Amino acid sequence: MRHYYIYLLKPEIASNYFGKEWLIYQLFVEGETAKKDLRTIAQKQINYISGTIPTLQIKKNLDKALRIRNDFYVLKEHYYIDIKALESKAVLKDHGNMLTISASGSYQAETVFFEVLRQINPAFFAMDFENRNYGWLNPVKQVNYI
Known part of the structure; x- marks a missing residue:
């Protein structure tokens, strides 16, 4: 069983930490395992860099993209x-x-959800x-300025 935690990071965080994903991951690890x-400090930092999950937009996009699937x-x-044919299952839950x-x-079912989410916003970070x-x-x- 695989469990992914997905946060929407603020756009400036996403652009500044592109290529430094391990730093973001480390912050979330500390938020779960530190004393x-x-x-508490790590959780405040996580709250600061995280954006609001667009629940309604996710619901609409999932319905639009997946309603024809049985x-x-x-x-x-x-x-x-x-x-069932690929023995692949996934469940997406919104925790606010x-x-x-x-x-x-197999990875097929979760990939379907990832594809819908990535079309909504490029700053979703999964762990x-x-x-x-x-x-x-x-x-x-990244944009390279000369």
Whole structure:
């Protein structure tokens, strides 16, 4: 089972930390594992760099992109994809300040959710703490000034 925690970072954070994703990941790790005082500071920093999750826009985009699929359904405000042929399942949950995706089987089902989210905003940052994977859903392109 894979568990992804997805935050929408503010645009200036996304552009300034492109290529330094490990620093963002480390902040979130400290927010989960540090001792009480440091955890409080890390949580304040996480709140500062995080943007508001566009819940309504996500709902509309999921409905628009996935309503024709017979393996997509919504139950109690949670979004499910169950691709039986590929033995791939995923559920997307909105927690207000972050999204979570829990997936099992092949990567196909979670990729469908990632694709919809990356089209909404390029500054979504996903982390799988258990497997130590992290990164942008849609890499922010840097502009080089000469």
